Amino acid sequence: MKSMETTTKPIEWGTILFLLLLSFPRLSKADDIFQPPDLLSINCGSSSNLSTLYGRNWIGDTNTELLSVSRGSLIATALTKTTIQGPYDSARLSFSNFTYSIFNLTAGPKFLRLFFFSTSYYNNFNRSKAVFSVKAGPYTLLQRFNASLDADSGNDPARSNILFREYCINLQEGQNLIITFIPSSPGSYAFINGIEIVSMPSYLSYTDPNVDIDGLPKLVGGQTYTIDNNLALEMKYSSTGSYAFINGIEIVSMPSYLYYTDPNVDIDGLPKLVGGQTYTIENNLALEMKYRLRFGDRSIPGSEDTGMLRTWDVHNQYITTQSAKSLDIDKKTKLNFRNTPYTAPDQVYLSLVNMGPNASINMGFNLTWQLPVDPGFTYMLRLHFCQLNPKVIESGDQIFLIYIQDHLVEDYVDIFSSGGNQRGVPLVRDYAVIIKDDNQKKVNLSVKLHPHDKSMIKDAQLNAIELFKISDTTGNLAVPDPRIQDTEISHENPIKQRRGTTRTLVAVVVAVSGVVLLSFIMAFFIIKRKKNVAFNNGSNKKDGTSRGGGSSFLPTNLCRHFSISEIVEATNNFDELFVVGVGGFGNVFKGYIDDSTPVAIKRLKPGSQQGLDEFMNEIEMLSQLRHLHLVSLIGYCYEINEMILVYDFMDRGTLRDHLYETDNPPLSWKQRLQICIGAARGLHYLHTGTKQMIIHRDVKSTNILLDEKWVAKVSDFGLSRIGPTGSSMTHVSTQVKGSVGYLDPEYYKRQRLTEKSDVYSYGVVLLEVLCGRQPLLRMVEKQQVSLVDWAKHRYEKGFLGEIVDPALKDQIAPHCLRKFGELALSCLLEDGTQRPSMNDVVGVLEFVLQLQLQDDANVNAGSESGGDYEDSTTEDMFSSSHSSVHVSDYSNSSGFNPTSYACMKSNRLSEHVFSEIKDPKGR
Ligand SMILES: *[C@@H]1O[C@H](CO)[C@@H](O)[C@H](O)[C@H]1NC(C)=O
Ligand SMILES: *[C@@H]1O[C@H](CO)[C@@H](O)[C@H](O)[C@H]1NC(C)=O
Ligand SMILES: *[C@@H]1O[C@H](CO)[C@@H](O)[C@H](O)[C@H]1NC(C)=O
Ligand SMILES: *[C@@H]1O[C@H](CO)[C@@H](O)[C@H](O)[C@H]1NC(C)=O
Ligand SMILES: *[C@@H]1O[C@H](CO)[C@@H](O)[C@H](O)[C@H]1NC(C)=O
Ligand SMILES: *[C@@H]1O[C@H](CO)[C@@H](O)[C@H](O)[C@H]1NC(C)=O
Ligand SMILES: *[C@@H]1O[C@H](CO)[C@@H](O)[C@H](O)[C@H]1NC(C)=O
Numbered sequence: 001m002k003s004m005e006t007t008t009k010p011i012e013w014g015t016i017l018f019l020l021l022l023s024f025p026r027l028s029k030a031d032d033i034f035q036p037p038d039l040l041s042i043n044c045g046s047s048s049n050l051s052t053l054y055g056r057n058w059i060g061d062t063n064t065e066l067l068s069v070s071r072g073s074l075i076a077t078a079l080t081k082t083t084i085q086g087p088y089d090s091a092r093l094s095f096s097n098f099t100y101s102i103f104n105l106t107a108g109p110k111f112l113r114l115f116f117f118s119t120s121y122y123n124n125f126n127r128s129k130a131v132f133s134v135k136a137g138p139y140t141l142l143q144r145f146n147a148s149l150d151a152d153s154g155n156d157p158a159r160s161n162i163l164f165r166e167y168c169i170n171l172q173e174g175q176n177l178i179i180t181f182i183p184s185s186p187g188s189y190a191f192i193n194g195i196e197i198v199s200m201p202s203y204l205s206y207t208d209p210n211v212d213i214d215g216l217p218k219l220v221g222g223q224t225y226t227i228d229n230n231l232a233l234e235m236k237y238s239s240t241g242s243y244a245f246i247n248g249i250e251i252v253s254m255p256s257y258l259y260y261t262d263p264n265v266d267i268d269g270l271p272k273l274v275g276g277q278t279y280t281i282e283n284n285l286a287l288e289m290k291y292r293l294r295f296g297d298r299s300i301p302g303s304e305d306t307g308m309l310r311t312w313d314v315h316n317q318y319i320t321t322q323s324a325k326s327l328d329i330d331k332k333t334k335l336n337f338r339n340t341p342y343t344a345p346d347q348v349y350l351s352l353v354n355m356g357p358n359a360s361i362n363m364g365f366n367l368t369w370q371l372p373v374d375p376g377f378t379y380m381l382r383l384h385f386c387q388l389n390p391k392v393i394e395s396g397d398q399i400f401l402i403y404i405q406d407h408l409v410e411d412y413v414d415i416f417s418s419g420g421n422q423r424g425v426p427l428v429r430d431y432a433v434i435i436k437d438d439n440q441k442k443v444n445l446s447v448k449l450h451p452h453d454k455s456m457i458k459d460a461q462l463n464a465i466e467l468f469k470i471s472d473t474t475g476n477l478a479v480p481d482p483r484i485q486d487t488e489i490s491h492e493n494p495i496k497q498r499r500g501t502t503r504t505l506v507a508v509v510v511a512v513s514g515v516v517l518l519s520f521i522m523a524f525f526i527i528k529r530k531k532n533v534a535f536n537n538g539s540n541k542k543d544g545t546s547r548g549g550g551s552s553f554l555p556t557n558l559c560r561h562f563s564i565s566e567i568v569e570a571t572n573n574f575d576e577l578f579v580v581g582v583g584g585f586g587n588v589f590k591g592y593i594d595d596s597t598p599v600a601i602k603r604l605k606p607g608s609q610q611g612l613d614e615f616m617n618e619i620e621m622l623s624q625l626r627h628l629h630l631v632s633l634i635g636y637c638y639e640i641n642e643m644i645l646v647y648d649f650m651d652r653g654t655l656r657d658h659l660y661e662t663d664n665p666p667l668s669w670k671q672r673l674q675i676c677i678g679a680a681r682g683l684h685y686l687h688t689g690t691k692q693m694i695i696h697r698d699v700k701s702t703n704i705l706l707d708e709k710w711v712a713k714v715s716d717f718g719l720s721r722i723g724p725t726g727s728s729m730t731h732v733s734t735q736v737k738g739s740v741g742y743l744d745p746e747y748y749k750r751q752r753l754t755e756k757s758d759v760y761s762y763g764v765v766l767l768e769v770l771c772g773r774q775p776l777l778r779m780v781e782k783q784q785v786s787l788v789d790w791a792k793h794r795y796e797k798g799f800l801g802e803i804v805d806p807a808l809k810d811q812i813a814p815h816c817l818r819k820f821g822e823l824a825l826s827c828l829l830e831d832g833t834q835r836p837s838m839n840d841v842v843g844v845l846e847f848v849l850q851l852q853l854q855d856d857a858n859v860n861a862g863s864e865s866g867g868d869y870e871d872s873t874t875e876d877m878f879s880s881s882h883s884s885v886h887v888s889d890y891s892n893s894s895g896f897n898p899t900s901y902a903c904m905k906s907n908r909l910s911e912h913v914f915s916e917i918k919d920p921k922g923r
Contacts, residue, residue: 034307034342036253037106040066044246045075045092052085055303058248061092066103073098073181076121084162086248088117093125093245100179100249107173108253109260109283111308112136115248116163118151125243131184132244133478136177139286139471141167143478144184147245166310167477168259168287168468177251181244252308255342259287259380259468271380271430274404275565279432281380287468288477290379291371293318294344294464295326296351306342312464320368323356329388335424344464349386349426354461355451362458366403366448369465373445374479376437377469378563378639381447384464386426387415391457395421399452400460404431405445412452415461426463432470434565472561473638559623560635560646566593567637567644571601590649598649599634603642615643621694621717629682631705631715650713652706655679655765659701659805660772666807671710672769673849678712679704680845683762684838686714687755695753699761700742700775701768741775741787746832756832762841763827767791770820772805788828795821813855819848 043050043058050058061069073094082088092098114134120127127148134142142165151161171177256262261270261280270278281287294300294312302309316326329350337343355362373379381404392398395417402410409431419425433445445467449460471477570591571578581588586605593599604615615638622633637644655675658664667675686694696703696714703716744760747753764775767787775787784790794803800821804812812820823844829835836844 032306032337032341034255036307037108038110038251038253039309040102040251041087042067042100042249043087043090044248045077045090046087050087055301055309056086056250058087061100068101068103070097070099070101072096076123076125078117079120079122082117082119082160082162084160086115086117086162088115088162088247091117091121091245091247093121093130093243094181095183095241095243097180097182098244099181100177100246102177102179102249102251105171105175105177105251106253107171107175108256109168109170109258110177111250111252111254111310112141112167112169112177112179113248113250113252113309114141114165114167114246115250116147116165116245117247118147118161118163121245125245129242130245131242133182133184134244134246135180135182136167136169136286137175138475139167139169140474140476140478141165141286141288143476145478166289168254168289170260170283170286179249181246183242183244185242250309254308258342259382260285271432272409274407274409274431274433276434279378279380281430281432281470286471286475286477287380288471289466290373290469291315291318291465291467293466294348294351295353295462296328296347297326300345300347304345304347306345308342312344312348318369318371319353320370321355321365323358323361323365324353324367325356326353327351333388333424335386335426336419336422337426338420340426340428343426343428344384348384348464349424350388352386352388352461352463354459355449359458362451362460363453366450367460367462368449369447370444371447371465371467372442373435373467374469375435375440375443376479376561376563377435377472377477379433379435379445380468380470381431381433381445382466382468383429383431383447383462384426384466385413385415385418385429385461386463387419387423389457389461390423392416392423396454396456398457398459398461399455401450401452403446403448403450404433405435406448413460434563436563436565473636474561559619559633562593562635562637562644562646564637564639564642564644567591567601567603567642567646570599574603593634593646600647600649602645602647604644615645618645618717625686625690625694627682627685627689628711629678629713630685631713647715648707648713650705650715651708652710654702655704655706655712656701656768658706659768660774666772666805669808669811670849670852672808673845673852675704675706675710675712676766676769677842677845677849679714679765680762680838680842682712682714683758684842687758687838693755695755696758696761697753698739698742699758699765700739701765704765744832745830754832755838756835759827759835759838759841760832762838763824763835764788766820766824766827770805770808770824771803772807791821792825792828795825813852816848816852816855819844819851823848 041056041058043060045062046060047062048060050060052058059066061067062075069092073092075090075092077090078088118127118130130147132142132145132147133140134145147163151163169177257265259281260283263280267278270280273279292310292312293315295316296314299314300312302311305312316324329352331347331350333350335346335349353367355365355367383402387398389398395414397416399412399414401408402413410429415425415427416423418427435443435445447462447465449462451458451460469477568574570593571589572591574587574589578589578591579587580590580600586603589601589603591599591601615636619633619636622631626632631650632648634646634648636646652658656662658667683696683699686696694717696717698716699714703714705713705715707713739761742761742764744757746760747757764787768775771787771791773787777785777787783793791800791803794800801814801817804817823836823841827835827841
């Protein structure tokens with residue numbers, strides 16, 4: 001057989017195949033059609049039902065109890081007609097938000113399909129003004145979607161302004177599906193109803209689209225819609241607003257693991273991550289179908305799908321290989337859907353593309369597809385195969401390689417042997433492809449097939465391609481149209497919606513295998529994979545469920561989202577050499593992004609729920625805060641079992657690194673004061689500078705970082721809490737968290753958290769700065785163990801000068817020491833209400849610095865006052881005005897000679913760049 005001529009004419013082998021296959025009684029046709037528990041096609045803005053070809057019964061949305069539409073939307077008919085069958089005569093539309101709530105759906109994954117007809121609608125809904133966003137639950141499906149622009153730029157005139165989108169989302173038990181349509185710039189518009197002019201927003205009472213899913217009022221159909229109908233006729237608007245519209249919505253259930261990863265599949269069955277190991281399509285992710293391509297002579301309409309109304313298109317323009325040939329095999333050929341029911345209808349497997357008949361030149365090129373995609377997302381690529389070539393009679397007859405994005409992902413594909421040494425066995429193989437955001441509008445995702453050297457038949461083949469975009473960590477699938485220049489205020493506030501996530505977080509994955517995955521991978525690959533541990537994937541399946549939808553609520557617009565591949569690149573695949581800090585939370589790496597910007601990359605150990613909470617908390621807090629004295633969060637990465645935070649790199653490490661137990665030269669008194677002032681300003685900002693008070697809860701000398709200009713930055717917001725809100729509340733009760741030695745006794749004893757707890761901890765830092773020692777020392781006299789107690793004791797006796805850091809000898813003017821001591825101890829008062837505010841602290845410290853500078857000036861002028869700690873200054877310590885003091889320009893301060901700190905370049909320097917997030921019990 002091996003010596004046989006390897007090329008053949010398609011027509012021939014189609015016929016031969018038919019004859020051959022008749023003799024295989026085991027082979028059966030996939031007459032299994034999936035029966036979706038939910039199948040709902042909605043004719044939006046219409047009271048009438050509509051049956052169309054392709055197996056759809058569209059139900060009018062105005063008189064069914066299966067759904068409700070929020071007030072504020074109108075219905076209108078299209079000003080033009082389309083020849084395409086579907087719900088296109090009418091639309092539901094509005095200049096303000098409106099929602100569809102669809103009730104009584106079963107739990108599990110669904111297709112959600114949106115149908116738009118881009119035309120002008122009666123009355124005055126000009127087609128060019130339809131610009132809007134669409135959300136489904138926590139997922140952003142479309143953002144600033146300019147329907148007319150999209151329709152006009154489409155390269156398929158046959159669609160005649162019909163736009164179609166298909167998504168996969170997963171619903172929890174008892175969850176209603178809420179679809180929200182949000183006009184991009186609601187703008188101003190007037191409402192003319194008879195002779196009255198009423199402004200729209202006050203006229204209509206909207207249902208809060210942010211209301212809890214179950215909290216949405218269920219509207220009784222008729223009434224509302226009748227009114228809406230009339231309004232539509234009278235509607236006038238100014239030219240500034242945009243509106244949202246929808247013609248058809250469809251919801252169809254799919255088998256649990258048709259696309260989502262079965263948690264019980266073994267590792268070889270997981271989607272393979274291109275350039276990595278494996279990937280899991282977890283059911284908290286939403287998918288958007290970008291391509292569903294078959295080859296052959298025609299598209300397969302929804303009615304011929306396996307029960308889910310998927311359309312299988314033919315678009316040969318994505319094949320860039322000239323000689324590629326697509327073949328249709330005899331329709332009567334029987335297929336053996338072993339464990340792959342429903343993946344695609346028979347016809348998909350009965351047609352294929354190969355490299356063309358000229359086998360002698362096939363080794364010289366690749367069979368190539370180029371699929372344009374939006375960068376900055378991860379994609380799931382599914383390849384469908386079915387071996388039908390009658391010349392293939394034993395394993396090894398036809399073998400080929402697969403490259404995705406020019407990575408060799410398979411070096412030995414033998415469809416025949418993967419199908420159990422049978423022909424006619426449909427197989428699918430999934431890949432995850434990370435497409436980096438490189439500031440381009442579209443990039444091509446490439447798929448290349450090439451015959452194996454050892455293959456008898458020098459040809460490669462593919463039956464179908466499906467490509468899905470995977471929602472990012474914020475639940476977003478949309479790329480806002482960059483051509484749109486409007487000044488839309490950002491609607492999305494993911495932080496607000498955090499509550500809702502817990503629901504998705506507990507998503508339970510049930511095992512029902514729907515798909516058999518090709519076991520292409522030879523031992524060689526498995527070994528290779530084990531060696532080349534790019535990132536931890538092995539436990540994906542287990543962790544997958546707990547990872548959950550929390551990710552959907554990370555801020556999008558405030559900080560950058562890094563893909564894991566960017567982080568891998570920045571840290572040379574988490575190279576040990578790049579580690580600059582180690583802690584209970586995991587490691588901190590120094591890396592470079594955008595080629596040259598140094599960053600600190602904090603990689604949290606995976607797994608613990610507490611870690612996840614603190615991760616989220618830190619992102620939420622920091623991404624809202626921008627201040628000179630707060631560490632800036634540049635971005636985060638949350639994917640493939642990784643929780644990573646990316647910060648500005650702080651060259652000089654932590655304050656503690658410059659105080660004690662260090663090889664660094666001691667800081668001068670003035671430096672120390674300036675650092676204390678900076679940190680105090682950062683905390684003051686946290687307490688008062690934002691809408692809601694933020695309590696840091698973990699102020700300590702290792703959480704104050706220093707940049708190359710010695711500017712102090714408060715860091716580590718993992719434990720931060722939003723403080724009390726409302727006039728009646730003066731504290732929040734929480735589980736006590738913080739660090740030993742810094743903990744406010746009042747908070748500790750009474751579990752009442754106020755901003756004064758931060759003041760207490762800050763007081764401890766002031767003493768560390770003054771005395772150059774740890775808050776707690778074990779191996780000393782009992783009296784001296786606690787810095788706070790010891791300092792109080794010495795201060796009361798009037799001997800505070802005794803415990804000052806020897807390195808500061810003769811640097812501190814006596815009245816400055818007294819003020820500073822007073823301040824520190826006032827921060828440490830038992831009764832929180834007696835402690836100064838951070839604003840007071842800043843004021844006093846600036847005053848102290850000013851005194852010190854004056855004193856130094858006097859010394860330089862020959863006055864003899866240094867070295868003596870006695871002083872008679874009696875200003876009220878909190879009355880000083882500090883507004884006239886400017887100390888923030890550190891870079892110009894004299895006496896700060898960076899070169900004298902050369903030894904800090906060692907890695908040691910940043911060992912504690914980030915303090916640990918510890919188990920509170922351990923503190
Ligand atoms: C439309 O179809 C739905 C569901 O099949 C049915 O309940 C409703 O009565 C129909 N409405 C009309 C006007 O035929
Ligand atoms: C939804 O389900 C509930 C409980 O099963 C039932 O009472 C209600 O009538 C259903 N609503 C619709 C619109 O089918
Ligand atoms: C829509 O607006 C454009 C310009 O903004 C105008 O040329 C066109 O006639 C309008 N179409 C309708 C149907 O009013
Ligand atoms: C196949 O390729 C060879 C080498 O390029 C060429 O000589 C031959 O004519 C080709 N045959 C066909 C059928 O195209
Ligand atoms: C096929 O594509 C791969 C990946 O881009 C490339 O390395 C290889 O050289 C190509 N083979 C041929 C014959 O062009
Ligand atoms: C949407 O696209 C149309 C062109 O079809 C354009 O005239 C209009 O200005 C766009 N709208 C926005 C808000 O950019
Ligand atoms: C519309 O929805 C967005 C996003 O949910 C929200 O930010 C905005 O406030 C809503 N507008 C109105 C008028 O309710």
